[in-house]
Amino acid sequence: MLRYILARFLQSTVVILGVLLLVFFIVNLTGDPVRIMLPPEANQEDVERLRVQMGLDRPLPVQFVRFIAGAVRGDFGESLRYRGQPALKQVIQRFPATLTLAAVTLAWSLPAALLLGTIAAVRHNSIIDNLATVLALLGQSLPSFWLGLILILVFAEQWNILPSSGYGGPWHVLLPALTLGAFFMARNTRLVRSGMREVLEQDYIRTARAKGLAERIVVVRHAIKNMAIPVVTMIGLDIGQLLGGAVVTETVFAWPGIGRLAIDSILHRDFPVLEADVFFIALAFVGINLIVDLLYTWLDPRVRVR
Amino acid sequence: MPTDGGATTRASNPGETETPNLRGRSEWRRALRSLAKSRTAVVGVFVLSVVVVVAVAAAWIAPHNPNEQVLERRLLPPAWLDGGSRAHLLGTDHLGRDILSRTIYGSRISLAVGFSAVIISGLLGIAAGLVAGFYGRGYEATIMRLVDIQLAFPFILLALAIIGVLGPGLRNVILVLGVAGWMVYARVVRGQVLSVREREFVEAARAIGASDFRIIRRHVLPNTLAPVIIVATFAVATCIITEASLTFFGLGVEATIPTWGSMLSDGRAYMGTAWWLTTFPGLAMMLTVLALNVIGDWLREFIDPRMRNL
Numbered sequence: 001m002l003r004y005i006l007a008r009f010l011q012s013t014v015v016i017l018g019v020l021l022l023v024f025f026i027v028n029l030t031g032d033p034v035r036i037m038l039p040p041e042a043n044q045e046d047v048e049r050l051r052v053q054m055g056l057d058r059p060l061p062v063q064f065v066r067f068i069a070g071a072v073r074g075d076f077g078e079s080l081r082y083r084g085q086p087a088l089k090q091v092i093q094r095f096p097a098t099l100t101l102a103a104v105t106l107a108w109s110l111p112a113a114l115l116l117g118t119i120a121a122v123r124h125n126s127i128i129d130n131l132a133t134v135l136a137l138l139g140q141s142l143p144s145f146w147l148g149l150i151l152i153l154v155f156a157e158q159w160n161i162l163p164s165s166g167y168g169g170p171w172h173v174l175l176p177a178l179t180l181g182a183f184f185m186a187r188n189t190r191l192v193r194s195g196m197r198e199v200l201e202q203d204y205i206r207t208a209r210a211k212g213l214a215e216r217i218v219v220v221r222h223a224i225k226n227m228a229i230p231v232v233t234m235i236g237l238d239i240g241q242l243l244g245g246a247v248v249t250e251t252v253f254a255w256p257g258i259g260r261l262a263i264d265s266i267l268h269r270d271f272p273v274l275e276a277d278v279f280f281i282a283l284a285f286v287g288i289n290l291i292v293d294l295l296y297t298w299l300d301p302r303v304r305v306r
Numbered sequence: 307m308p309t310d311g312g313a314t315t316r317a318s319n320p321g322e323t324e325t326p327n328l329r330g331r332s333e334w335r336r337a338l339r340s341l342a343k344s345r346t347a348v349v350g351v352f353v354l355s356v357v358v359v360v361a362v363a364a365a366w367i368a369p370h371n372p373n374e375q376v377l378e379r380r381l382l383p384p385a386w387l388d389g390g391s392r393a394h395l396l397g398t399d400h401l402g403r404d405i406l407s408r409t410i411y412g413s414r415i416s417l418a419v420g421f422s423a424v425i426i427s428g429l430l431g432i433a434a435g436l437v438a439g440f441y442g443r444g445y446e447a448t449i450m451r452l453v454d455i456q457l458a459f460p461f462i463l464l465a466l467a468i469i470g471v472l473g474p475g476l477r478n479v480i481l482v483l484g485v486a487g488w489m490v491y492a493r494v495v496r497g498q499v500l501s502v503r504e505r506e507f508v509e510a511a512r513a514i515g516a517s518d519f520r521i522i523r524r525h526v527l528p529n530t531l532a533p534v535i536i537v538a539t540f541a542v543a544t545c546i547i548t549e550a551s552l553t554f555f556g557l558g559v560e561a562t563i564p565t566w567g568s569m570l571s572d573g574r575a576y577m578g579t580a581w582w583l584t585t586f587p588g589l590a591m592m593l594t595v596l597a598l599n600v601i602g603d604w605l606r607e608f609i610d611p612r613m614r615n616l
Contacts, residue, residue, distance in 0.1 A: 011454075018455035026467050137603075141596040143547045145554050146570060146588040149577060157578040244460040248551050262463055263555055266470030278467055282458040 005294060012290045019282040023275050024067050028060070076276040080269065087272035091258055091280045097167055098257030101180065102242035104173050109181035110188065110235065117192025121200060122219055132189055139186025148179040148252040165254040176253040180246045184238055195230045199223045229300055236292030243284040340608045350600030357594050361413040370404035372411040372564040377402050381580045397582040399572060405582060408564040409590050415565040416594060419480055419549040420542040426484025428538055431491025436522055438492065439499025453489040461486055462548055469557050476559045479552060483545045490537050498530035532609045539602035543595045550591055566591045
């Protein structure tokens with residue numbers, strides 16, 4: 001057991017190091033990061049100054065070691081847009097907004113999906129089942145920025161009952177959370193429905209029915225419990241993706257989270273912040289995955305025996 | 307999906323453990339029969355066919371040049387509304403360009419980006435998955451760690467970061483989406499190879515002295531393709547949405563090319579007054595993606611119901 005946990009930790013560390021390598025590689029892709037960071041009209045003197053300032057005049061391997069050494073201490077250099085501000089600080093300042101949006105999104109989409117998926121599976125081929133299937137397909141096929149625009153049009157422009165964008169009062173979070181949650185609800189409804197239907201075909205469900213249990217008890221006591229593992233996988237996946245910042249939704253609603261920070265820092269050529277942002281998101285994702293994997297060992301003893 | 311969870315321990319239906327080989331003639335007939343039985347899939351195939359035909363024949367179908375600006379005919383509503391014109395069935399945008407023609411031409415970019423990107427990532431992923439599954443050991447460990455690393459980035463974030471460095475443009479968008487998506491194929495193909503590798507026909511081929519390359523090409527590869535087709539169908543849909551999102555943020559296809567993403571981005575400022583600017587390209591994109599998703603669902607049921615959670 002301890003060995004398994006240690007192995008998973010080691011594996012995650014390797015992935016994190018790989019993520020850093022990839023981030024470093026992307027920014028050095030075009031050969032001269034200084035040229036991309038500076039506006040095209042910058043003169044040779046500016047270029048040289050920034051190059052020396054960022055240590056980019058040294059050989060690539062040296063730069064990489066310096067980059068890793070900095071990253072491990074959370075030091076990605078200074079933001080190029082807000083001089084004097086550490087890049088990582090920018091990311092951390094934006095994180096609460098992303099966290100809020102993620103929490104509200106999960107808070108409505110997860111219970112909705114669990115309920116709708118379970119009912120759809122239990123009442124197979126009923127009206128609710130068909131409705132759930134259509135909703136799920138629609139939710140997965142709507143591009144989120146388009147859905148966001150439509151919601152803004154209806155709720156903010158036509159009816160004028162909700163703010164269209166920005167961050168502040170509790171009302172601001174509703175439209176982005178609705179937009180973002182549509183996809184998660186759709187996907188999760190499908191997962192719950194198909195998982196539940198599979199569980200309901202198992203022998204132990206037939207046994208439970210055969211011994212005369214009411215259908216409600218069969219579902220609540222026997223079926224739902226066996227959905228725990230797929231549902232934990234699902235929630236882990238959701239949280240990982242949600243913490244990664246909803247790049248599109250945050251941008252459409254001008255929500256100041258880390259996803260929008262990624263777009264902003266690309267548009268403003270603020271590469272240290274982009275590096276810190278991407279690293280932070282990957283770190284969150286790997287961390288959540290690690291937690292989910294460790295949860296399995298507790299939920300499902302079979303995993304431990306491997 | 308987590309790298310190695312316990313979620314896959316669920317039982318599968320007996321009798322469906324064999325993935326069908328898509329090469330045989332009778333398999334095609336079986337596929338057609340199964341397709342005919344699924345009403346939604348038939349609709350999906352129909353919608354996608356229409357979109358493909360429209361994209362190919364855009365130059366003949368479109369009533370106007372999609373970039374032609376007639377400023378005195380700005381923001382005309384669709385033909386059935388007051389003030390609409392029969393010459394512009396779906397109205398015109400803020401520069402007097404025909405919405406219908408632009409939506410028709412936009413399908414070209416969406417399909418081109420979707421399919422090209424998926425071909426690139428499919429080829430990369432299949433190659434990586436074959437090597438990882440067939441040779442195992444160091445190759446497998448390295449490739450699967452690479453998969454883990456890249457999966458730690460949200461797809462669109464990785465695409466954005468690379469675009470941010472390479473610069474926008476149609477070619478770069480295709481390249482970036484292609485490179486950003488290979489991991490899923492690698493993972494699926496590796497899984498298939500692991501189970502095929504130990505089968506008798508591979509052993510037999512090896513016994514008669516076939517080279518690794520021949521074994522992979524003739525015996526392993528064909529048996530891994532069925533799930534790849536499922537993954538690819540959904541990936542085309544994802545790539546279409548991602549391209550439109552990138553273009554919407556001004557980080558995608560050049561502004562001179564009419565695309566659904568750029569139409570949405572242009573129309574955004576007029577949402578309250580001229581809803582048709584954003585509605586029609588959005589609907590077109592939704593229908594295309596919906597069709598692809600429906601087809602993917604049917605393929606999954608047909609080829610391998612165990613892959614429901616893919």
